[in-house]
Amino acid sequence: MIEKNGVVLVLSGPSGAGKSSLIHKIDKDIGDYYFSISTTTRSPREGEIEGVHYHFVSKESFVKDIEEDNFLEHAIVHGNYYGTSLRPVREALSEGKLVIFDIDVQGNMAIKNRLGDITTSVFITPPTLSELKHRLENRSTDDKEVIDGRIKVARREIQRTSEYDFIVVNDDLDIAANVLRQIAITARLKIPHDKINEFVQQWEDIE
Amino acid sequence: MIEKNGVVLVLSGPSGAGKSSLIHKIDKDIGDYYFSISTTTRSPREGEIEGVHYHFVSKESFVKDIEEDNFLEHAIVHGNYYGTSLRPVREALSEGKLVIFDIDVQGNMAIKNRLGDITTSVFITPPTLSELKHRLENRSTDDKEVIDGRIKVARREIQRTSEYDFIVVNDDLDIAANVLRQIAITARLKIPHDKINEFVQQWEDIE
Numbered sequence: 156m157i158e159k160n161g162v163v164l165v166l167s168g169p170s171g172a173g174k175s176s177l178i179h180k181i182d183k184d185i186g187d188y189y190f191s192i193s194t195t196t197r198s199p200r201e202g203e204i205e206g207v208h209y210h211f212v213s214k215e216s217f218v219k220d221i222e223e224d225n226f227l228e229h230a231i232v233h234g235n236y237y238g239t240s241l242r243p244v245r246e247a248l249s250e251g252k253l254v255i256f257d258i259d260v261q262g263n264m265a266i267k268n269r270l271g272d273i274t275t276s277v278f279i280t281p282p283t284l285s286e287l288k289h290r291l292e293n294r295s296t297d298d299k300e301v302i303d304g305r306i307k308v309a310r311r312e313i314q315r316t317s318e319y320d321f322i323v324v325n326d327d328l329d330i331a332a333n334v335l336r337q338i339a340i341t342a343r344l345k346i347p348h349d350k351i352n353e354f355v356q357q358w359e360d361i362e
Numbered sequence: 363m364i365e366k367n368g369v370v371l372v373l374s375g376p377s378g379a380g381k382s383s384l385i386h387k388i389d390k391d392i393g394d395y396y397f398s399i400s401t402t403t404r405s406p407r408e409g410e411i412e413g414v415h416y417h418f419v420s421k422e423s424f425v426k427d428i429e430e431d432n433f434l435e436h437a438i439v440h441g442n443y444y445g446t447s448l449r450p451v452r453e454a455l456s457e458g459k460l461v462i463f464d465i466d467v468q469g470n471m472a473i474k475n476r477l478g479d480i481t482t483s484v485f486i487t488p489p490t491l492s493e494l495k496h497r498l499e500n501r502s503t504d505d506k507e508v509i510d511g512r513i514k515v516a517r518r519e520i521q522r523t524s525e526y527d528f529i530v531v532n533d534d535l536d537i538a539a540n541v542l543r544q545i546a547i548t549a550r551l552k553i554p555h556d557k558i559n560e561f562v563q564q565w566e567d568i569e
Binding site: 272280283284310313314316317320321322324334337338340341344345346348351352354355357358359 | 479487490491517520521523524527528529531541544545547548551552553555558559561562564565566
């Protein structure tokens with residue numbers, strides 16, 4: 156049972172869409188939040204830090220966590236496991252926090268199924284494909300093969316943007332941040348179904 | 363075909379929930395909007411004004427409009443027809459307005475089916491059933507039979523609040539107005555699926 160005092164904000168979109176920059180720009184304005192860190196069995200890329208970008212674990216450890224039902228959602232992508240541990244999310248929600256996920260379209264659907272009543276989902280996209288290429292090349296953290304892979308994923312994911320509550324085109328960072336801030340603040344106003352049911356029950360009890 | 367430059371805000375909830383007072387409190391802050399007026403075949407109650415509370419029409423006229431597909435949605439309640447004319451809604455949406463509907467749970471589902479991609483729905487409720495009774499009795503516009511009918515409908519509709527994006531408990535009018543204002547402003551950020559599809563198409567065209 157997940158005690159839903161908090162709410163969920165799902166952010167999806169290609170790397171290079173500017174999700175981190177956007178969160179950084181609005182993080183003073185959205186109240187107490189918890190940014191969910193995914194767990195993966197793939198090896199860290201250059202510059203990736205344990206506990207910041209991912210929790211890096213062995214395949215054995217991951218499979219054990221699946222068996223013990225410790226994941227909110229998990230998936231296999233290119234032979235690597237990715238997942239979201241349930242425990243920190245459950246804690247953050249019980250503490251009334253806004254829980255932010257940076258997760259792919261597959262993960263968005265999984266979270267919608269588990270926490271749909273308190274979830275607001277946002278797909279963040281660069282204005283054009285060539286702008287995305289430009290941004291990925293300029294970061295120069297990734298080699299050509301990784302960039303090509305990211306572009307391929309972006310083209311596939313953008314087909315599924317209609318599964319999201321909102322789409323934010325990140326052309327001008329300040330404008331996109333204003334839009335995302337507005338959405339994040341409104342996301343707080345979601346009331347979980349179990350609390351609604353309590354409220355409805357109380358209506359029935361009278362008289 | 364409905365040209366979706368605008369967005370939709372559905373407000374449901376029992377009479378006595380304070381929908382009109384809330385709209386009045388926020389109407390300076392939510393930009394250019396069009397408040398949809400329903401059409402009905404029932405007779406005006408005391409104090410109800412043609413074109414303000416409803417468009418009052420004959421059954422013949424209503425049925426003709428159904429046959430000509432002139433309604434966005436319509437339903438029969440207690441033997442009377444209620445419906446929303448398509449034309450003014452289509453006009454307001456093409457002009458980029460926020461279209462506000464004060465409509466029942468049945469109407470909400472119908473609008474969700476037609477305009478779900480640009481719709482934000484809000485159920486507004488008094489804090490308790492006894493408060494609702496109190497408010498309806500104090501308005502003294504309705505006789506006991508009408509009040510009992512409204513209470514009955516309220517008890518039934520509150521079972522379906524989970525069909526809404528947001529629930530606003532109108533206990534303190536100022537607090538509820540702040541919440542609704544926030545929701546209405548964020549509702550503007552919805553992008554219709556056809557515009558998203560154009561955007562996605564443009565990604566495909568490149569390269």
